[in-house]
Amino acid sequence: MNNFKLKKNDLFVEDISIKKLAGKFATPFYCYSSNAIINKFKKFESPFRNSDTIICYAVKANPNIAILKILSNLGAGAEVVSVGELRRALKAGIKAKKIVFSGVGKKFSEIKFAIEKNILQINIESIEELELITKIAKNLRKKVQIGIRINPNIDAKTHTKISTGREEDKFGLNIETAKKIFLNYRSNPNLDIVGLSVHIGSQIMSLSPFKKAFLKIKNFIKKINKNEKIIKFLDLGGGIGINYKDEKIINFNSYAKIISDISNDLGCKLILEPGRILVAESGILVTRVLFIKKNKKKTFAIIDTGMNDLLRPALYDAYHDIQSIKKGIGRKSLYTIVGPICETADTFAKNKLLNRLNTGEILFFKNVGAYGASMSSSYNSRPIIMELIIHKKNFSIIRTEDTVLNQISREKIPSWVSKIK
Numbered sequence: 001m002n003n004f005k006l007k008k009n010d011l012f013v014e015d016i017s018i019k020k021l022a023g024k025f026a027t028p029f030y031c032y033s034s035n036a037i038i039n040k041f042k043k044f045e046s047p048f049r050n051s052d053t054i055i056c057y058a059v060k061a062n063p064n065i066a067i068l069k070i071l072s073n074l075g076a077g078a079e080v081v082s083v084g085e086l087r088r089a090l091k092a093g094i095k096a097k098k099i100v101f102s103g104v105g106k107k108f109s110e111i112k113f114a115i116e117k118n119i120l121q122i123n124i125e126s127i128e129e130l131e132l133i134t135k136i137a138k139n140l141r142k143k144v145q146i147g148i149r150i151n152p153n154i155d156a157k158t159h160t161k162i163s164t165g166r167e168e169d170k171f172g173l174n175i176e177t178a179k180k181i182f183l184n185y186r187s188n189p190n191l192d193i194v195g196l197s198v199h200i201g202s203q204i205m206s207l208s209p210f211k212k213a214f215l216k217i218k219n220f221i222k223k224i225n226k227n228e229k230i231i232k233f234l235d236l237g238g239g240i241g242i243n244y245k246d247e248k249i250i251n252f253n254s255y256a257k258i259i260s261d262i263s264n265d266l267g268c269k270l271i272l273e274p275g276r277i278l279v280a281e282s283g284i285l286v287t288r289v290l291f292i293k294k295n296k297k298k299t300f301a302i303i304d305t306g307m308n309d310l311l312r313p314a315l316y317d318a319y320h321d322i323q324s325i326k327k328g329i330g331r332k333s334l335y336t337i338v339g340p341i342c343e344t345a346d347t348f349a350k351n352k353l354l355n356r357l358n359t360g361e362i363l364f365f366k367n368v369g370a371y372g373a374s375m376s377s378s379y380n381s382r383p384i385i386m387e388l389i390i391h392k393k394n395f396s397i398i399r400t401e402d403t404v405l406n407q408i409s410r411e412k413i414p415s416w417v418s419k420i421k
């Protein structure tokens with residue numbers, strides 16, 4: 001079902017009019033379709049339903065507690081990369097035994113909290129991290145389940161800034177180091193090293209890099225498990241891309257097939273960590289045109305949302321389609337769509353052909369449910385914006401807009417400053 005429909009000079013998200021919402025609430029705001037999330041999760045999960053698999057949603061894609069709760073109700077676990085994400089996942093009711101903790105730079109306090117909460121697994125990314133976990137676990141008299149994140153040296157053929165599986169990337173450990181870890185740490189009474197994990201990047205559009213990476217891991221598991229079943233958990237990460245602009249996406253059944261082909265004779269429990277694919281298409285960013293400005297080269301449409309609300313275009317040159325909710329008539333024009341932030345990087349589209357835009361007109365960005373709100377900031381002292389979710393005929397605010405007063409209230413002027421002349 002298509003949860004976003006343009007009709008009668010309006011956009012409907014499920015049964016709710018965006019024109020009405022934009023009349024009620026100040027723009028910009030994020031707006032999600034709950035059905036889009038529910039349907040995508042069910043579709044993704046379906047080929048894995050009869051296998052021993054935990055779908056650990058990558059919280060970084062969109063950490064809103066309401067979205068976590070929806071996914072938790074559908075049976076998802078969580079993949080987290082900070083204690084903040086871990087707290088959110090627990091608060092949303094995700095069982096600790098369905099949570100894996102990844103990331104190259106976990107702090108002492110974060111590791112301690114994760115161990116105290118008895119989460120399923122900590123995926124380690126360095127020997128120093130493993131040493132620290134050992135110490136903390138010993139002090140707490142706990143045995144911690146460990147996964148070793150492998151860097152398979154595979155190029156995911158995605159944007160370089162979201163490639164994570166090449167040797168030059170900071171993520172994971174090579175197979176030689178992983179072997180040493182098994183030799184040197186396996187008998188440690190505070191560690192239960194039973195997992196391997198791999199995540200080679202995000203917005204991956206072809207199965208081939210997955211296949212190559214998974215095969216490397218499979219061969220390694222076969223060696224390690226030759227005489228004794230040491231590896232019991234195989235975490236294959238996330239990374240499936242979505243269609244932002246005329247891109248052909250990976251078929252879930254084909255993805256599931258390569259996973260079953262590599263894993264069916266290993267007897268491991270599977271963990272998958274999808275993020276973007278579950279939520280990206282569920283979200284739009286609603287904005288208004290502030291001004292139209294022409295110079296000799298361009299016509300700018302200056303809108304009321306900026307790179308602080310949606311960073312992906314500035315950070316990765318990422319494409320997000322932008323449309324008006326109005327059905328266009330008459331001549332089209334080329335617009336460069338920019339935000340109000342004092343950076344030239346605050347550009348969302350160059351020379352985009354759109355129906356004639358007017359000041360105050362409502363536009364929306366598509367496919368911003370993942371890495372949209374989650375990457376937002378208050379740069380230029382712009383408050384973090386509101387998030388709404390729609391469920392059929394109802395809408396709910398799932399994050400209120402921050403305020404500048406709130407931001408300022410956390411800042412302090414030391415007394416000595418007043419003496420400066």
Ligand SMILES: Cc1ncc(COP(=O)(O)O)c(C=O)c1O
Nearest residue numbers: 058199202238239273274275276
């Ligand atoms: C370890 C790990 N797992 C899963 C994900 C989710 O990736 P995606 O949103 O592309 O599915 C990420 C994202 O970078 C990650 O770092």
